[in-house]
Amino acid sequence: MTRPAKRITSTDVARVAGVSQTTVSFVLNDKPGHSIPEATRLRVLEVARQLDYRPHASARALAAGRSDIVLLSLPDLPMGGAITRFVEEMAAALADHGLTLVTHLAGARGRPLADVCATVNALAVIGLTSFDDDTAQALYRAGADVVLPTRFSHSAAGLPVGRLQAGHLIARGHRRIGYALPAHPGLREMAADRLEGVVAACADAGLEPPVAVGTSLEVDAAAAAVAQWAGNSVTGVCAFNDETALAVLAGLREQGLSAPGDLAVVGVDDIPVARLAAPPLTTVSFDLRHAARGRAEVIMAALAGREPGLVHREEWRLIRRASA
Amino acid sequence: MTRPAKRITSTDVARVAGVSQTTVSFVLNDKPGHSIPEATRLRVLEVARQLDYRPHASARALAAGRSDIVLLSLPDLPMGGAITRFVEEMAAALADHGLTLVTHLAGARGRPLADVCATVNALAVIGLTSFDDDTAQALYRAGADVVLPTRFSHSAAGLPVGRLQAGHLIARGHRRIGYALPAHPGLREMAADRLEGVVAACADAGLEPPVAVGTSLEVDAAAAAVAQWAGNSVTGVCAFNDETALAVLAGLREQGLSAPGDLAVVGVDDIPVARLAAPPLTTVSFDLRHAARGRAEVIMAALAGREPGLVHREEWRLIRRASA
DNA sequence: CATGGTAAGTAATGCGCATTACCCAGATCG
DNA sequence: CGATCTGGGTAATGCGCATTACTTACCATG
Structure with missing residues (x-):
């Protein structure tokens, strides 16, 4: 585990390739407007590869005035x-x-x-x-x-999510929709977007606006939310995300109820454990990559x-x- | 929303404070071996604060030869x-x-x-x-x-985890222990450590080594694993982590069985959804912070x-x- | 043949900082 | 009284790179 070997700099590359550091810089950055013959280009590139040269980010940032x-x-x-x-x-x-x-x-x-x-x-x-x-x-x-x-x-993107969730419930015959809001304040802005989509879907279907209830990831809180929905004859709930949806599922269980019979539940994200839930969670996903x-x-x-x-x-x- | 405003450099601070850039550097880095009178120190510090000076990481890294x-x-x-x-x-x-x-x-x-x-x-x-x-x-x-x-x-840390999991099962009367290995190869090394802890606990209790079975986070795979444990008359399983444990739970459900009656399950991590599972997951946690x-x-x-x-x-x- | 143009480069500069080498006034000492 | 030390600084240097300004050799063209 020795650690000798100084860093290899662009000057090293230049020396070995028999050109100036400037040229190395031009070649490596593919600087336009400077004509470098293919032969030189290749030579520099080859030497850089052989020497295993890696530009020093700090130096580059300092010189260029901008980091990456x-x-x-x-x-x-x-x-x-x-x-x-x-x-x-x-x-x-x-x-x-x-x-x-x-x-x-x-x-x-x-x-x-x-x-x-x-x-x-x-x-x-x-x-x-x-x-x-x-x-x-x-x-x-x-x-x-x-x-x-x-x-x-993005605002433009929150809506479709809510619409998709609500749309599914509405298509399955649910006439009174609930919404499970996350407890964490940092999530509120995102949640508002999605809720808006649900509101829109309900409006489109001529339904009353959704019954939005906040819940943490604790069983008790979720059970309370479930009770509230039950009191409002809600039969289907859109949850802010899968974790919240799993909480709702747990809340149902706590109340001796179950999904989708007593309350249908739709999440968002399709996290790995969503399919492992009881019952497996219907959810909205998208291609994160x-x-x-x-x-x-x-x-x-x-x-x-x-x-x-x-x-x-x-x-x-x-x-x-x-x-x- | 525009506001050009050049960066404030240590030289700026020096100028305003009426000292040299060197002095600023010494003060800000608390350089030992250089006696700076308290008055100067404070003045520099104050000016730096007022000017909202922040050292430029790249420059510092370049000069010092080491980044942070x-x-x-x-x-x-x-x-x-x-x-x-x-x-x-x-x-x-x-x-x-x-x-x-x-x-x-x-x-x-x-x-x-x-x-x-x-x-x-x-x-x-x-x-x-x-x-x-x-x-x-x-x-x-x-x-x-x-x-x-x-x-x-760390190796030193993987063992206690496994021991804790297995210890609990053994204390509850389980005589044949299973282990749920994660499918992902990247997790194997970590899993090996923990499994070792389980092996040790079994040995200590005079039990046979655990029946280790791999499973992905798919219900089918987990169900197959459950079947394997059942075939080996395993009554309690330590899972690599909570997600794997949740998979086992789902596998049980798939087979018409349940925890802890048919198979006791212990996870690791106490992720947020662990308490939301059916049944709520017994698990091993530690203070991550x-x-x-x-x-x-x-x-x-x-x-x-x-x-x-x-x-x-x-x-x-x-x-x-x-x-x- | 002088003029300009281009291709192929290079020398020099400076980014913002840490660090090293130096400098100077006054106190201390022999 | 000159030599030495020391507290309180400063000037200068260079990290590794991108960039700008410049150079040289080699054309082509009128």
């Missing part, structure tokens, strides 16, 4: 399976564009976002929910080029100053299982 | 709730020491670890499972100062070239619910 770091601010909330996967996919998608995703947990313990942004010299800062103006200002001042309120579930890639593209576009171009349509689909 | 980045390599596996939380806690703990945790997903899509390590100029690289020698070498060569096989579940802080300390120690000092004992505890 995209900072993702995550609310300090119980991250469910879906968000986690989304983050992973985002990281992979951005990596394909040469960007590095680093996540920052908001919340009491951490340093302020603008602080982190400045210290890592982030190129862009994105979040799951929109930043208020003050925060955005602070981030720009902290050196961010792009600050995107790139919500995981696809979505992450879409988001990454929006970011790239913003960085390039372009308009996002065609954003891939996110395809949500209902996964029918036993709970509804 | 700790790279965490995560296997490309379905990260359950527990690992995610662990990562969050790690990040927070390291941030308290001025370090930044960035995670890298191993796996086909991503760039090789050593590559990432070199480009971000990571100070340390850590992982959940041990790195083999070649990889470690490559990482050192890529510039890492410290490479820790800092396993989430505590553990993360402990790990962070080990890293800090290694960076300082010190021995880890006293590592906080990780306290696992059994959470008794209905499934076992």
Whole structure:
């Protein structure tokens, strides 16, 4: 386990390839407007490969005045399976564009976002929910080029989810719909979007608006929510996400009831344990990889100053299982 | 929402404070061996605060030859709730020491670890499972100062978990124990540790070794596993983690059986949905924040070239619910 | 043949910081 | 009284790279 071997720099590559460091830089960055003959190009590339050269990110960032770091601010909330996967996919998608995703947990313990942004010299800062103006200002001042309120579930996207959930219930004959709101405040904004979709679906079907009830992931809280729905003759519930839906299922059980007979339940996300529930959870899922890639593209576009171009349509689909 | 505003550099601070940039650097880094009168110190500090100065990470890294980045390599596996939380806690703990945790997903899509390590100029690289020698070498060569096989579940720690699980079952009178191994290869190393603990507990109690069976998170696979245990007259099963345990529960249901009557089930992690399962899952949990802080300390120690000092004992505890 | 153009490069510069080497006024000492 | 030390600083340097300004050799063209 020795550790000798100094770092290999672009100057090393230059020396071995018999060119100047400038040329190496041009070749490696594919600088346009500078004609480098193919032979030289290849030679440099080959030497770089042989020497196992990797540009030094800090130096590059310092010289170029911009890093390749995209900072993702995550609310300090119980991250469910879906968000986690989304983050992973985002990281992979951005990596394909040469960007590095680093996540920052908001919340009491951490340093302020603008602080982190400045210290890592982030190129862009994105979040799951929109930043208020003050925060955005602070981030720009902290050196961010792009600050995107790139919500995981953009307003445009929250609605279809709710519609899909409610639509399924309505199609199955339910006339009084409930909605299970998450207890965590950080999730509220996202939940509001989805709830709106449910409201819309109910309106379209000529039904009364859904009975929205909040519940934590505790059995008691869920049982109370179930009681409330029962009191309002609700027969089908759309839950904010799968975890909330599982809580509802547990609440039903607690009350000696069951899904879908007493109350049909539809979740969102299709987390791995959704299919393992009793009964297996009917839920709405979408291709996280696809979505992450879409988001990454929006970011790239913003960085390039372009308009996002065609954003891939996110395809949500209902996964029918036993709970509804 | 525009506001250009150049970055504030240490030179700016120096100018305003009427000292040299060198002095600012000394003050801000608390450089020992250089006597700076309190008055100057305070003045610099105050100006830095007023100007909202934040050192530029890249510049600092370049100048100092070392970044403040700790790279965490995560296997490309379905990260359950527990690992995610662990990562969050790690990040927070390291941030308290001025370090930044960035995670890298191993796996086909991503760039090789050593590559990432070199480009971000990571100070340390850590992982959940041990790195083999070649990889470690490559990482050192890529510039890492410290490479820790800092396993989430260190060999020393995997055993107690298994022991705790098995101990509970044995105490409840089970004489033939099963073990549910996760299907994902990336989890195998961790699982082996825990299984070993179960083996030890069985041996201690004079029982035969556990019947280890692999299962994915699909109901069918779990049902098959359940059948296998039934065929071996196993009455209690320790699962690798809660998700696997939930699969076993679903497998039981599929077979028309139930826990704990037909088969007692014990998980690990106490993920949020564990208490929502049918029946609520008995599981082993531990204080992730505590553990993360402990790990962070080990890293800090290694960076300082010190021995880890006293590592906080990780306290696992059994959470008794209905499934076992 | 002078002029300009282009292809193929290189030297020099500076990003923001940490660090090293140095500097100077006054106190202490031999 | 000159030499030495020391507290309180500063100037200069360089990390590894991207970028800008410049150079040289080799054409083509009027």
